[in-house]
């Protein structure tokens with residue numbers, strides 16, 4: 001993927017403040033500090049397009065980016081950071097659920113997981129929501145450079161099993177070595193081109 005342009009568009013918390021829904025959209029979600037900004041920056045060859053917050057978890061905004069005028073990337077705030085004030089934590093769920101349930105151009109979610117960590121309750125809740133809204137998910141197992149090749153295989157199987165998903169939907173990735181960058185792009189293209197027209201249109205209860 002040749003990146004001609006990658007621009008921050010705006011931040012929002014509520015649907016009325018989202019930018020106009022013009023392009024197929026891919027959202028990125030993951031635990032605070034998992035490596036979400038590093039993944040986005042690696043994909044678009046920019047050092048600081050997606051920024052790391054000085055105090056992780058405090059900036060609870062959904063950030064929208066325009067990539068090449070053909071694709072929209074959405075950086076969903078990280079979850080699971082222990083020191084986030086309770087009031088902020090309480091707003092995260094409704095904010096994300098509103099986004100996932102209302103954004104018609106959403107084509108899929110890239111869920112970023114630390115390859116060394118077994119998915120917990122937060123991941124299972126999120127995966128449950130995504131399934132209930134019929135949203136396609138690609139699982140990116142990041143920080144793979146921290147494990148040997150044989151350990152990666154073992155962890156990949158364990159994570160897929162813990163999530164109850166097909167191993168083929170998981171991709172080994174490293175922002176440090178760029179392992180898996182092309183595979184993540186291929187998965188994103190496949191999502192963007194899918195006929196899925198977003199959460200609302202595929203739900204059977206609306």
Ligand code: GDP
Nearest residue numbers: 032033034035036037038052142143174175176
């Ligand atoms: P975010 O909070 O999810 O956006 O996480 P960041 O992208 O800011 O990354 C959190 C920390 O993990 C930083 O210190 C990164 O340098 C480090 N990191 C992110 N991705 C990788 C990776 O693939 N390999 C290694 N070794 N470190 C990584």
